[in-house]
Amino acid sequence: MKIQKPAVAGTLESSDVQVTVEPGTGSVELELSSNVMNQYGRQIKETVLATLERLDVNDARVTVVDKGALDCTIAARVECAVFRSCGASDKDLPWGGIIR
């Protein structure tokens, strides 16, 4: 998917994560901050990158502010931000397809 416009999903509440995607400059640039950076930073990064790869996003600036979200929440917020950036988050989503 091609990031068409800046989009945000998620909140800064505990157990949540806020993900911002913007059009990139040729590759995926990830900026990550987390209140559990030392314990889970690497895992969060892997989850974000794996989700982007699954959605076939390879050109984006992605900012992730994590407040201790589970992996399933991280995936949900990344997907929501990407689909919002394409104006495709409201209907006929590919549940069980690239969203899984």
Place this chain on the structure above:
Amino acid sequence: MIPRPRPERFRLRRTMMFMNAQKPGLFKDAYIYGCDSIMLDLEDAVAENQKDAARFSLYHALKTIDYGDTEVIVRINGLDTPHWQEDIRVCVAAGADGIRIAKCESAQDVKTVEAAVEAAEKEFGVEVGRTLLMAALESPKGILNAYEICSASDRMFGVAISGGDFRKSMQTVPQPDGVDMLFARGQMLLAARAAGIQCFDTVFTDLDDEEGFRREVLQNKAMGFDGKSLINPKQIRFVHEVYAPSEKEVIQAEKIVRTVRENAAKGLGVFTVDGKMIDIAFLPGAERTLRLAKAYGMYEGDLV
């Protein structure tokens, strides 16, 4: 991915706790509270511009978190909104046990949802008929049409009244004796029993009024409700206590079931158990008591 067993149309549903599907902090460990069902909410708890985000979060929660024996129902947006169709697609794709139809007013509303659920089951390769339905009655019209709603589909397992909206449309507010919704509750119970489905009371929203909550739960039980919708885990225990059968009731029920079955084999229709006249009409109630006792760990026999 956690495969969920096929939902049971009739199971124990004393407590159904509402959770905002958009808030991961809430629903990620909902199953530890021990309520019979959780109700993930895509409707009123989710802001209009977060409906999409709530669906993504619902999908992954259902696919990832093991809710065990806790039933997972999703409250979808009303049929007068642009959201309900996608709500149904995500519920079915994610394998929710059931869907709660908000603001239901007619049998046609149930059939409209049922058709969309069936289409989604086919689209996502889910067994047709797996996804259960329940209806929330929130308006005078919904209450007046309760019976046609309750009997509109084989997927329907229950019906609930939604007090907030209903009281507003009746120009009243909660009363200590429940007189504000007495007729509506009674009408809905009659309809549910006539259609052979379960019936649930509305939430009690004043968390500081412990006494009022208890009074309402006792009245619910006395009126014959199967259970109650809840908004906070601290409300669960009292409802379960109220719905527990007493030891005496369990012993009596066991005797009735055993004696009715033995005497039926001998060709006896009516007889006495501990001085009380008993016939076949007592059997369903006694069996229900034993099933309930089993859920509480009070009965371990094999009669049910």
